[in-house]
Amino acid sequence: xxxxxxxxxxxxxxxxxxxxxxxxxxxxxxxxxxxxxxxxxxxxxxxxxxxxxxxxxxxxxxxxxxxxxxxxxxxxxxxxxxxxxxxxxxxxxxxxxxxxxxxxxxxxxxxxxxxxxxxxxxxxxxxxxxxxxxxxxxxxxxxxxxxxxxxxxxxxxxxxxxxxxxxxxxxxxxxxxxxxxxxxxxxxxxxxxxxxxxxxxxxxxxxxxxxxxxxxxxxxxxxxxxxxxxxxxxxxxxxxxxxxxxxxxxxxxxxxxxxxxxxxxxxxxxxxxxxxxxxxxxxxxxxxxxxxxxxxxxxxxxxxxxxxxxxxxxxxxxxxxxxxxxxxxxxxxxxxxxxxxxxxxxxxxxxxxxxxxxxxxxxxxxxxxxxxxxxxxxxxxxxxxxxxxxxxxxxxxxxxxxxxxxxxxxxxxxxxxxxxxxxxxxxxx
Amino acid sequence: xxxxxxxxxxxxxxxxxxxxxxxxxxxxxxxxxxxxxxxxxxxxxxxxxxxxxxxxxxxxxxxxxxxxxxxxxxxxxxxxxxxxxxxxxxxxxxxxxxxxxxxxxxxxxxxxxxxxxxxxxxxxxxxxxxxxxxxxxxxxxxxxxxxxxxxxxxxxxxxxxxxxxxxxxxxxxxxxxxxxxxxxxxxxxxxxxxxxxxxxxxxxxxxxxxxxxxxxxxxxxxxxxxxxxxxxxxxxxxxxxx
Numbered sequence: 038x039x040x041x042x043x044x045x046x047x048x049x050x051x052x053x054x055x056x057x058x059x060x061x062x063x064x065x066x067x068x069x070x071x072x073x074x075x076x077x078x079x080x081x082x083x084x085x086x087x088x089x090x091x092x093x094x095x096x097x098x099x100x101x102x103x104x105x106x107x108x109x110x111x112x113x114x115x116x117x118x119x120x121x122x123x124x125x126x127x128x129x130x131x132x133x134x135x136x137x138x139x140x141x142x143x144x145x146x147x148x149x150x151x152x153x154x155x156x157x158x159x160x161x162x163x164x165x166x167x168x169x170x171x172x173x174x175x176x177x178x179x180x181x182x183x184x185x186x187x188x189x190x191x192x193x194x195x196x197x198x199x200x201x202x203x204x205x206x207x208x209x210x211x212x213x214x215x216x217x218x219x220x221x222x223x224x225x226x227x228x229x230x231x232x233x234x235x236x237x238x239x240x241x242x243x244x245x246x247x248x249x250x251x252x253x254x255x256x257x258x259x260x261x262x263x264x265x266x267x268x269x270x271x272x273x274x275x276x277x278x279x280x281x282x283x284x285x286x287x288x289x290x291x292x293x294x295x296x297x298x299x300x301x302x303x304x305x306x307x308x309x310x311x312x313x314x315x316x317x318x319x320x321x322x323x324x325x326x327x328x329x330x331x332x333x334x335x336x337x338x339x340x341x342x343x344x345x346x347x348x349x350x351x352x353x354x355x356x357x358x359x360x361x362x363x364x365x366x367x368x369x370x371x372x373x374x375x376x377x378x379x380x381x382x383x384x385x386x387x388x389x390x391x392x393x394x395x396x397x398x399x400x401x402x403x404x405x406x407x408x409x410x411x412x413x414x415x416x417x418x419x420x421x422x423x424x425x426x427x428x429x430x431x432x433x434x435x436x437x438x439x440x441x442x443x444x445x446x447x448x449x450x451x452x453x454x455x456x457x458x459x460x461x462x463x464x465x466x
Numbered sequence: 467x468x469x470x471x472x473x474x475x476x477x478x479x480x481x482x483x484x485x486x487x488x489x490x491x492x493x494x495x496x497x498x499x500x501x502x503x504x505x506x507x508x509x510x511x512x513x514x515x516x517x518x519x520x521x522x523x524x525x526x527x528x529x530x531x532x533x534x535x536x537x538x539x540x541x542x543x544x545x546x547x548x549x550x551x552x553x554x555x556x557x558x559x560x561x562x563x564x565x566x567x568x569x570x571x572x573x574x575x576x577x578x579x580x581x582x583x584x585x586x587x588x589x590x591x592x593x594x595x596x597x598x599x600x601x602x603x604x605x606x607x608x609x610x611x612x613x614x615x616x617x618x619x620x621x622x623x624x625x626x627x628x629x630x631x632x633x634x635x636x637x638x639x640x641x642x643x644x645x646x647x648x649x650x651x652x653x654x655x656x657x658x659x660x661x662x663x664x665x666x667x668x669x670x671x672x673x674x675x676x677x678x679x680x681x682x683x684x685x686x687x688x689x690x691x692x693x694x695x696x697x698x699x700x701x702x703x704x705x706x707x708x
């Protein structure tokens with residue numbers, strides 16, 4: 038029987054079209070094309086504005102246009118498969134014109150059975166149950182809490198999955214060992230070079246609760262151990278949490294005159310969150326995050342003071358020394374997303390309000406408990422046109438002087454993201 | 467006289483056989499809807515009041531009473547997404563996000579009237595007990611009550627064809643007997659391998675006036691599957707089963 042055909046009632050289906058849809062091909066090729074115009078309202082008094090714009094003409098607004106082509110493709114032969122995901126990003130604005138090409142993932146995997154598979158290559162492995170933050174994501178790049186669903190670039194690694202299903206309260210057990218080498222041209226951003234690092238995750242589905250235990254050991258980063266859990270309490274209420282212990286982490290701080298300090302200590306990071314769906318289809322995601330590796334208010338004030346002093350030096354004597362010093366402390370340190378200690382995250386989204394199908398308005402707030410600054414982001418997502426996703430999003434930042442969100446480069450930003458998905462495999466026939 | 471009294475008392479006693487028959491009837495309905503372990507393709511169509519349609523194609527596998535997984539094959543925006551259900555545990559895997567997350571049965575991954583528990587439907591016997599069976603001539607009406615609070619609909623009222631023992635219509639009700647949606651089973655087809663069942667499931671809801679969702683089943687066939695297929699770790703690899 039080739040396929041079921043229906044040509045009665047109000048349904049009529051083109052058999053060949055459906056068969057094409059389910060036809061198994063050895064290759065796949067797809068992705069999306071994205072255009073995101075953005076406008077930023079700049080905050081002239083903010084530390085990060087001074088740091089990034091000190092040698093440019095003063096501006097109130099910054100327009101930016103982002104084009105992105107994300108493509109993924111794969112080829113399967115027997116139990117083997119190769120997969121690649123790459124991006125081309127083009128950014129145009131008054132202050133920068135940049136094109137980058139990245140290979141986010143590219144690996145070969147062998148899947149001899151449903152119990153075991155092994156992969157070698159560049160792969161993004163995301164561990165953790167948190168929505169906005171994942172302190173136990175030991176082998177992943179940090180995600181952006183402002184857009185946590187964005188695909189991330191992976192690391193070159195060898196990894197495997199062994200899965201076993203059981204009867205009884207322990208329903209599933211799986212083990213994921215990972216090896217990550219770090220050398221001059223291999224994963225150099227991961228940590229200290231010329232080391233091989235080992236990580237492993239043990240997953241259990243026990244009494245209807247997802248539980249993970251994981252560790253990372255090696256000399257590229259300090260050793261770390263973690264656990265997480267997630268459980269549906271009812272059909273509309275989920276709780277989750279993560280805990281990470283990082284042994285001998287090195288924190289680099291700087292004071293307002295440029296004196297650098299290194300502190301070595303054991304850090305504990307954790308997260309507790311819920312996801313709740315109301316009868317009217319409103320989803321609440323709420324998380325508390327304790328970042329044990331984060332800066333105190335005093336440490337942040339030292340950095341902001343340095344930028345202020347550097348800016349004043351530049352204005353008075355064109356001396357860039359302190360600003361250059363501040364810049365070296367920004368990347369992956371003071372400039373990383375949510376660099377302080379205690380945060381609350383709340384996202385409220387309403388599915389299809391007023392019976393408008395495929396429309397989801399949301400608001401997201403991130404509150405820095407330590408310095409009482411916050412970001413507030415309303416957005417509207419529309420997915421009513423097949424393969425087209427439209428998102429209008431604004432982001433407002435506010436806080437007192439010397440606070441995380443108060444010292445960001447922008448007061449607010451508005452962006453419209455149009456993303457068109459395509460499946461090009463059929464074109465190869 | 468004593469015999470008459472005993473006979474009357476026996477007639478007045480609730481019949482334990484009826485409850486047993488109700489549950490075994492439901493079990494037969496389950497087996498007629500699908501084999502114990504199978505694979506299938508589904509086309510899902512959301513129809514708006516103005517006639518506008520949005521379509522999805524899914525590959526589905528199911529094993530036993532409470533294990534079911536599905537992966538989206540189209541449209542391109544959903545391709546590779548997979549959902550897994552183990553009893554009342556549900557997860558969604560989105561390739562871009564890169565890790566499975568827990569979802570709830572009342573959410574909908576596709577929008578429209580069908581929610582996750584409709585798309586990843588388990589055997590009715592795994593979630594419901596039969597409280598009462600009515601015989602109304604050509605059809606039975608089965609009154610079902612959820613075994614636990616975590617089931618998406620507290621009560622179901624199922625009209626089943628007496629001859630074919632497959633559902634014709636199901637009303638999904640809340641604990642307070644409020645109608646959430648009605649599911650209609652249409653087009654009984656022979657899928658081969660002894661599977662004869664409705665190929666079209668249509669649903670509407672007073673909560674979504676004018677909207678309709680339709681599910682069309684195709685290429686349903688019995689298949690032996692490892693338990694490990696129905697695990698969170700395997701979700702990114704569901705396509706390897708096709």
